Amino acid sequence: MNALAATNRNFKLASRLLGLDSKLEKSLLIPFREIKVECTIPKDDGSLVSYVGFRVQHDNARGPMKGGIRYHPEVEPDEVNALAQLMTWKTAVANIPYGGAKGGIGCNPAELSISELERLTRVFTQKIHDLIGTHVDVPAPDMGTGPQTMAWILDEYSKFHGYSPAVVTGKPIDLGGSLGRDAATGRGVLFATEALLNEYGKSVSGQSFVIQGFGNVGSWAAQLISEKGGKVVAVSDVTGAIKNSNGIDIPSLLKHSSEHKGVKGFRGADPIDPKSILVEDCDVLIPAALGGVINKENANEIKAKFIIEAANHPTDPDADEILKKKGVVILPDIYANSGGVTVSYFEWVQNIQGFMWDEEKVNNELKNYMTRGFKDVKDMCKTHECDLRMGAFTLAVNRVARATVLRGWEA
């Protein structure tokens, strides 16, 4: 199922459980604004090339819109729409004062030089600068982007509006980035995993893990899980997949991956078919790369007892149904990967206050938010007798619906 159809379906199921009327439902579903821009840049050889950039601002009932910017060849309008909507629900689950947005450029960052990426980011910022802002819409990193991308956006935006560090989060520390933001999504995944396993009388130590994706989110999740005694038995990224049933030495893999730009060729594990990564034997599966990877083609083969959605929308609704019947417990993206946007919120607050927190405070606050989020989701599961995905969706949709009605926007 297409990402937007899948996200709309989950929203509608939650709306039905909450008994929302059709007018309110429509107002919550339709995006606030969809932006599409052409970004033409000179390549290093002097030739001109054009890319299409998107920013979808889904909802701002609870505060400025918030969400990452993705550079990936498969960026397309429906997926950006789905990701923007998911941000609205994610910020509401985390109970931080934001709405939701997402952006992206359809490009392959691996094929662009640093100076081409800088020109592309600056042109994209020039095209959208009057539609984003500290109290309007605050971008952050996502797949294929990182602190350097945020630094270029900050600099380009500041040429038009004066120095504005809080216009983006996930910045380099030297430009007002928050300590702990780099690790935050992975750390949030760890806290979410601990909260879920605790419900089943288990802990991270003693469980085996398979992780798809070894970028910002996957590599931090692997590192923090292995530090807690979890056994990471298989990992994949765009270069390939590796497996060691005795447990992969994650610090060595991190070193290998940064030197060789991927996990392929790591000597401490055997190469496996990347297609099999999601169906490898393990207790906990963590998809931390692309959307839609768990679908009706592979759901029946999945062996994990728990799935922690570190990626956005990794599970297709058809697969959700199959996995539910198999008794697999899924911790949904809008809660499980909310650690990143939560620490983005801390960064924004620090920038606005002109103050810097130490890393311990950031990590402790993140743990508080993740722990409270899990309890809030569980409470909704109890109220509506539903699974964790619907628990998270009803929690979020209810919070955004209340803000919408209070602001008089439902008509």
Ligand SMILES: NC(=O)C1=CN([C@@H]2O[C@H](COP(=O)(O)OP(=O)(O)OC[C@H]3O[C@@H](n4cnc5c(N)ncnc54)[C@H](O)[C@@H]3O)[C@@H](O)[C@H]2O)C=CC1
């Ligand atoms: N960066 C953040 O703070 C947050 C990211 N996310 C989500 O987490 C996921 C990963 O994002 P990041 O780690 O930031 O991106 P990233 O660009 O740092 O890393 C992406 C990883 O996925 C791998 N990958 C790409 N295609 C693949 C394929 N076909 N098979 C296996 N691996 C593949 C890449 O090789 C890389 O290891 C995305 O779904 C993103 O939306 C969610 C919340 C916050």
Ligand SMILES: O=C(O)CCC(=O)C(=O)O
């Ligand atoms: O840190 C943020 O503002 C957003 C991160 C993001 O794009 C996501 O949670 O999917």
